[in-house]
Amino acid sequence: KNQVEQSPQSLIILEGKNCTLQCNYTVSPFSNLRWYKQDTGRGPVSLTIMTFSENTKSNGRYTATLDADTKQSSLHITASQLSDSASYICVVKDRGSTLGRLYFGRGTQLTVWP
Amino acid sequence: EADIYQTPRYLVIGTGKKITLECSQTMGHDKMYWYQQDPGMELHLIHYSYGVNSTEKGDLSSESTVSRIRTEHFPLTLESARPSHTSQYLCASSERGLAGVSSYNEQFFGPGTRLTVL
Numbered sequence: 169k170n171q172v173e174q175s176p177q178s179l180i181i182l183e184g185k186n187c188t189l190q191c192n193y194t195v196s197p198f199s200n201l202r203w204y205k206q207d208t209g210r211g212p213v214s215l216t217i218m219t220f221s222e223n224t225k226s227n228g229r230y231t232a233t234l235d236a237d238t239k240q241s242s243l244h245i246t247a248s249q250l251s252d253s254a255s256y257i258c259v260v261k262d263r264g265s266t267l268g269r270l271y272f273g274r275g276t277q278l279t280v281w282p
Numbered sequence: 283e284a285d286i287y288q289t290p291r292y293l294v295i296g297t298g299k300k301i302t303l304e305c306s307q308t309m310g311h312d313k314m315y316w317y318q319q320d321p322g323m324e325l326h327l328i329h330y331s332y333g334v335n336s337t338e339k340g341d342l343s344s345e346s347t348v349s350r351i352r353t354e355h356f357p358l359t360l361e362s363a364r365p366s367h368t369s370q371y372l373c374a375s376s377e378r379g380l381a382g383v384s385s386y387n388e389q390f391f392g393p394g395t396r397l398t399v400l
Contacts, residue, residue: 172324204391209370209393209396210393210394211286211288211372211374211391211392211394212325212372212391213391214388214390217388257324261387269327270327270389272324272325272326273324274322274323274324275324277322
């Protein structure tokens, strides 16, 4: 069964600190993995997208890694800011259909305190 | 910011009412999607469309219906709303990709409609 599991479920950190969010998936055949940021009451916004051959990708203070062998990904946030408070969702796309089905994790709810 | 719009942003209605959630995109994307999301839970695909006059049901069974008469417009309708329909509804769009080809085909999401049925 294709699944995406994220940990931790929630995380509280102080402003300026770093943090790492984890994503494990069983989706096969694999096409790509995306990290989205979703602010409360808003739609998800893409942070990074990685294909099978990409091990790491950065977007400003966000750095995502992918280990396609172990089917794990992480999202590292450096020097956190109050505006980083949001839900971070790991999404894996399969390669087996024209639709390109997306499998969503439940997200990690990050709260950054001043 | 993606050019995909949803209205209304918030809707509170009584049981039994007919409602239509609007979704429009100006990117010329062929594919459009409707997702349902409850608090703290993952997004579930309820409808999708490959293009004009093409609509399919998604993974999660839904009593809603959709139509795709124009490329840019993908409205969702509930004929008789019930409290169990209370949720956030997210619309998304993407370019058409090739089956079996690893490509981004990124989905762009609208801001969502928060529906509450009393």
